[in-house]
Structures are given as structure tokens and as C-alpha cells.
Amino acid sequence: MSWWRKDKKPRRPRRESVERLEIPPDVWEKCEACGHTDLRDKFARNLNVCPACDYHRRIRAHEYVSILLDEGSSKEVDANLRSTDPLGFPEYPQRLKKASAASGSGDAMLAASGTLGDMPVNLGVMDFGFMGGSMGSVVGEKIARLGQRSLERKYPLVLVSASGGARMQEGVLSLMQMAKASALLSQLGERRIPYVSILTNPTMGGVSASFAMLGDAILAEPGAVIGFAGPRVIKQTMGQDLPEGFQAAEFLLDHGIVDDVVHRRDLKKTVGQLLRHMSGKPALTGWSAP
């Protein structure tokens, strides 16, 4: 029930992430949620979680890779997949170019292989900085290929979501990526290959309504907003205000939708523990925070 605590209430994260990346290299940084000011380095060492209020700031896909995978083990895969403009959608090529330049990413998902606590895994991390983490053909294909690799070697799959939903600019092709990802996951399920889904802020729409909700275990970062429809739309259709903390990770935990809410510093340990349970491997001793 921690989501209604008044004193530490994390503010709804702002939607722009790109700008946050361009903070000048000052020594000091201020928490967006509580205003706590601290050494930039201290934020960084705390995995960009506010030392005062535990607000989980948005971080980039490659940062999750280094948080989750063992040092030196990760290798990016399918890095060359790029979105085309299959519908000739207004402004889409320009938007892609802009997103690429601003984020330094090829698309909204980073796919990697590596080890997590000495266990080989395939890892996909969505990048909200690239067009709001929207899922188009490239995201769908990267998930499909990660899954295919997992099928071939029986390696567990871990996906980290951060997305506003399906990418409008690829129309129904984006919609169908939901079915594509789910079709792959059903194969993993039948072969009893574990899949852990990690939900970060935000996980909405077509991403939420497909692979994100299909984990053998579903973990969410504290305060992450997770849902099918956006709060604005719901407020409109309901004609009433939404309860405090609605669609926050803790709300979903209360409603039985996620397995647990896990602090960023505990993610690796928790995922490793889960994967070991689900793949019949002995417990690993000597865990330390990444």
C-alpha cells in the first residue's frame, strides 16, 4: 500500500527523456520528484535512483544492459535493423532521423546477449528516448530474433519495457507486432524456457498488452506507470478523477497484475534468482549489488 504515502510521493515523470540526457556536466543534480539536490556522481552510483526519495529516474537502454548483464559479457545483436517507412507516413522518415540523432540509437529496442549471474540470457531493452519507445516492425523483429535465439540454445529471455505503445507511423504493421511477439513467446512457453518481463516507466498500450504482460515473472520498477489506456483518456471516458497512484507499479501489485515491485538495485539479483528457480539451476551465492 506504499503508493499513497504522502511524504515520498514520486511525481509523475515528465515525458521528455531526451532533454534529460543533455544536462550540462554540472557537479550537482536535482531530483525531479522531491527536489533533493545531490552530487551528480551520487545519483549515478545509485543507478539514477534518488538517494532521498527513491524516485527511479528514466535511464537509457544501455544502462539497463550494464545493470543486468555481467560485466564484459554483453554483446549487442541485430544492431543494424532499421525502420523503413512502409506506409509513406507523413514526416515519419524525418522523425526517425531526428530520433536517431537525439538518442544515438537505431530504434526503440536494444537487443543483446550475455550472462546474468553466470547464466547465459538474451536481453532486450526498450529505449524510451527513441520515439517514446514505440513498437514498430524493428522492435517486433528484434524480439522475435531474441526469442528465436532463446529457442535455439534454451537460454532464458529477459525483456525490459519502456514504451508509449505501438508506433502509429507503421499503422497496422505495428499492431501486428503484438501478435508476432506473443506468437514467439508462446513457443518459448511450450519449450519451458523462462521469460522474465521487467516493466519500467512507462509501459503502455500495445507493449503492455502483449509481451510485457506475458512474463513467467513480471517485475516492475517502483513508481512506473503501467497500463493499457493512458490516464488522460481514462479520465475523459470516465468523467471523474482517478485515484491517487492509479496505474503506478504499486497499484498493479495491489491488483494482482505484477509479481513484484523491485528496486533498480535489486533487479539483477531478483531476475537471476527467478531464472535459476525456473531453469532448475542451484542458487547462486555471493550476490552483490551491481
Added chain:
Amino acid sequence: MATTANTLEFERPLVELEKQIDELKKMAGDQQLTVSAEIAPLEQKLTELRTEIYRNLSPYQRVQVARSSKRPFTLDYIRLALADFIELHGDRSFRDDAAIIGGWARLDGETVMVIGHQRGRDAKENLHRNFGMPHPEGYRKALRLMKLAEKFHVPVLTFIDTQGAWAGLGAEERGQSEAIARNLYEMSRLDVPIIATVIGEGGSGGALALGVGDRVLMLENAVYSVITVEGCAIILWKDGKSPEMREKAAAALHITAQDLLELRTIDEIVPEPPGGAQADHEAAAKSLQQALLRNLDDLRHLKPDKLVRRRREKYLRIGQFSE
């Protein structure tokens, strides 16, 4: 006769002509005059005009047609194209969601499981049906019925006709996302044939949750989209109201049956009678029935594992990218 209040703008000329014909017929009846010589060419003209108008519908006009309350809904197709229907209610957990209906029925004598979105024709019915916009329990009922069909080796037919899954407090609390995701997952492994047909509007994830199939068909005037045309126009041009912006968004999104066929996201277009399915429910149902029978015949001989493998392969191929 159609009232003007319910008439789409582009159908006005048709309504005028129909009115003329009706008046002539009435005159003929009242005064025993033989006006059939005058009526025949008018009726001929009506058919031609209707065909012409419908052949040239713009994408947004098709959205309007797809949403029309005069079109046949799931229950109409069940009544006209299937037989021996017995409805099954509820998700066995929370409640019965009337926005999705389902049950056993027969297609040309053979038992099928039919599941579809159900809209209402008037305000009262729409309140009950929630405008055909399901809550999680609706999708869970659908899944329950699909698993039931699988248990008894019965094919599944789904009819898609929704603006989308309901966006509301209760829907979120009960896991709208999970319910949709679960259906995508299970439909991609169900080992009986699934034929999904978009009969009206296929709105986003709420449509897709009944839409993973060995064959996905679309009625000629149906639309299928990742986002509503209005929603897209708001995001792109901050204007979801003006007809021009809606038209632009509808064109940009590629939502017509022809568009989807070209993008290889559906398998077949089911022809509608002249003037659309709403002009002749029986003819539309007949056309759909034939398409369902033919597709089911193609799938019937496939072994379950091959059926599932082919279905998955089909979805794994969808997408366009460069490398």
C-alpha cells in the same frame, strides 16, 4: 426508409433517388397506374449510382460505413450465416461482458465456436453492450470459449467489430493489458482452426485480441487500424474533429481492406453487396458464409501441429524493416 438524420453525407443522392422510386411505387399502388416503365430505369440508375459511390469511397468514408449502426453486427451474422446458436455467458470469474458474445453454432451443419464483439443499435442497447468495447472479462470469456472449442476439436470463428478495448478504471484494475496479451498468446497456440473476420471497425489491440487466426478476413468496407483516425489526427495535427484532418489521418494510416491486403496483414477481402453490407444483410451474410466455408475447407485437413506452426510462421513474417 432511411431517415436523413442517420444518413451519411455521401449517401444523400442515393436516399433522394430511393425516395423518388418509393413515391412512384406509391402512386402506382394508389391509382393502379402502370408506372413500372418509369421505375425500372430509376432502379437501374440507383444500382449504378450506389455501386459507383461505394467503389470510390475515401478511407474516412469507409470508417463511417464500418461504424454505421445499419450494418449487420455479430448477432446478425450469426442469425443469417450460422444456425443452431446457443450463447454461453461469462468469464467464470467476474461477470458477463455483453460487449463480446459467443457460443456454439453451426456453419453448414458443422459445429463451430463463434465469438464476436457486439455493438448496440440504439442508446439503450449500447449502454448494455458498452458500444462493443470490452472489459478484460469479455476477453477472458472469449478465451474460455476458445479453449472450450479446442477441447472438443471445434473450429473457432471470430467477428471483429469494435472501436477498441474499453479505457476505464475497472478495466485497468482488472488487467485489460493482460487479458488482451493472454488472448494473443493463446490464439497463437490454439490447435484448432481460427478464422477471424473484421466485419466493421477493427480498433487496435481490442480488436486484435480476437484477431489472431489461420485466416484473417475483412469485409470490403471494414477498416482495421492501430489507432482511431480521430486519435491519430489529434496527435499529428492537434485536430481530431475536422473532416479534412480525419480524412488525412485515415489515408495515412492505411486502414482499408485493400491496404491491409497489400501490407499482407490480412488474407482475404470478403465482397459486400452493392451499397455495402448495410444495404442487404442477407447478401452480406451469404458472402461471408461462403468465404468462411471455403477457408475452413482449406484448413480442415491440416494436422493440429502443422496448423499452429503455419499460423505462427505467418505472424513471425509480418513487418517491414531494413538490415
